[in-house]
Amino acid sequence: MPEQKLKTSIAILGCGDVGSTLAYTLILNPVCSEVILVDPKTALLEAQVRDLSDATYRGNTGTRVRAGTHKDAGQADIVVITAGAKQKPGESRLSLLSRNLHILSSIFSAMQPISPHTILLLVANPVDILTYFARKLSGLPESQVIGTGTSLDSARLRGILATKADVSPSSIMAYVLGEHGDSQFIAWSSATIGVTPLSMALPSSTDPTFRAEIASHTRGAAGSIIAAKGCTAYGIGNMAASICKYIMYDQLTVRPLSFYQPELGCCLSMPAIIGRKGITRVMPIELDEREKRELEDCANGLRAVIEGAEKELEADQELAKALEKDKGA
Numbered sequence: 096m097p098e099q100k101l102k103t104s105i106a107i108l109g110c111g112d113v114g115s116t117l118a119y120t121l122i123l124n125p126v127c128s129e130v131i132l133v134d135p136k137t138a139l140l141e142a143q144v145r146d147l148s149d150a151t152y153r154g155n156t157g158t159r160v161r162a163g164t165h166k167d168a169g170q171a172d173i174v175v176i177t178a179g180a181k182q183k184p185g186e187s188r189l190s191l192l193s194r195n196l197h198i199l200s201s202i203f204s205a206m207q208p209i210s211p212h213t214i215l216l217l218v219a220n221p222v223d224i225l226t227y228f229a230r231k232l233s234g235l236p237e238s239q240v241i242g243t244g245t246s247l248d249s250a251r252l253r254g255i256l257a258t259k260a261d262v263s264p265s266s267i268m269a270y271v272l273g274e275h276g277d278s279q280f281i282a283w284s285s286a287t288i289g290v291t292p293l294s295m296a297l298p299s300s301t302d303p304t305f306r307a308e309i310a311s312h313t314r315g316a317a318g319s320i321i322a323a324k325g326c327t328a329y330g331i332g333n334m335a336a337s338i339c340k341y342i343m344y345d346q347l348t349v350r351p352l353s354f355y356q357p358e359l360g361c362c363l364s365m366p367a368i369i370g371r372k373g374i375t376r377v378m379p380i381e382l383d384e385r386e387k388r389e390l391e392d393c394a395n396g397l398r399a400v401i402e403g404a405e406k407e408l409e410a411d412q413e414l415a416k417a418l419e420k421d422k423g424a
């Protein structure tokens with residue numbers, strides 16, 4: 096009998112710097128049998144498929160890379176959305192909202208019908224706001240619509256704390272929570288090295304100046320990389336690939352991810368367990384009074400942005416309907 100191969104697919108919408116780095120990471124640490132790339136820039140798309148395919152021939156990584164349509168993507172096990180504009184040096188993530196919301200809305204029109212088992216992973220910025228709208232536009236259950244959120248900021252936090260404490264980053268348990276953006280905050284009160292509270296393991300970490308320096312590093316990391324090289328790609332490529340792995344292998348791993356918070360009325364990052372069904376459980380975290388206020392401020396800011404964007408999206412959809420009607424007349 097011919098061997099039956101289990102087909103597992105990850106579609107990546109947008110094969111620019113982030114999408115192609117993610118695809119490369121998925122090939123080198125095989126997570127699925129097929130990577131489908133989708134991008135309206137057809138010459139770039141074909142070139143990325145050929146270049147990435149070349150990376151699969153030595154050592155038989157077992158992953159096939161191909162170009163696809165938005166409709167094909169809608170049937171994948173995971174759809175990663177990296178499609179959209181990126182920040183220019185000095186620009187904020189929120190300044191991308193109008194352009195990227197328009198792209199997101201067109202993506203969901205083109206992807207229908209979406210498989211009810213698909214997990215959506217949002218990467219494009221502003222990621223928390225786009226995750227909120229992806230949940231509405233996709234019609235998928237909210238547990239299946241996830242943003243990479245502050246997972247990358249938390250990795251950056253681990254990195255700098257590891258240097259300060261002279262310990263491996265993997266022994267640092269500390270999260271940046273809230274917005275993947277300027278209103279993010281560090282959950283200092285729950286940070287540990289191994290099982291030792293950070294305040295005991297690294298006493299200087301209780302100093303407000305130390306905390307301000309670390310928070311500024313974490314908040315400003317993307318901006319300084321973008322100023323020098325025009326994008327960030329390796330950090331997020333690795334982070335998004337590891338999230339795909341948790342999902343595909345149903346690893347039920349705890350990570351800070353952006354997902355809908357009913358009591359706050361927006362998507363932002365909190366710790367949760369992720370597996371094949373998406374977010375399977377929210378992990379409660381104890382915050383001190385200051386962190387609670389920071390979370391509240393962050394949610395208020397995100398809700399205000401959502402309100403403005405909701406109006407813009409409605410106008411966008413009315414315009415699309417009118418154009419469709421004109422075409423039919």
Ligand SMILES: NC(=O)C1=CN([C@@H]2O[C@H](COP(=O)(O)OP(=O)(O)OC[C@H]3O[C@@H](n4cnc5c(N)ncnc54)[C@H](O)[C@@H]3O)[C@@H](O)[C@H]2O)C=CC1
Nearest residue numbers: 108109111112113133134178179180181218219220326331
């Ligand atoms: N969440 C995070 O931690 C991070 C998010 N980002 C965000 O990821 C996004 C992508 O960044 P880059 O790859 O550097 O940008 P890029 O400009 O290199 O690539 C974006 C690609 O999206 C494509 N695209 C546009 N409309 C599309 C559509 N409807 N369907 C499919 N593809 C479409 C473009 O043609 C382009 O090739 C940006 O919004 C950036 O801010 C980047 C790094 C980290």
Ligand SMILES: CC(=O)C(=O)O
Nearest residue numbers: 188220247317327331
């Ligand atoms: C660009 C971006 O969002 C980041 O590297 O954090």
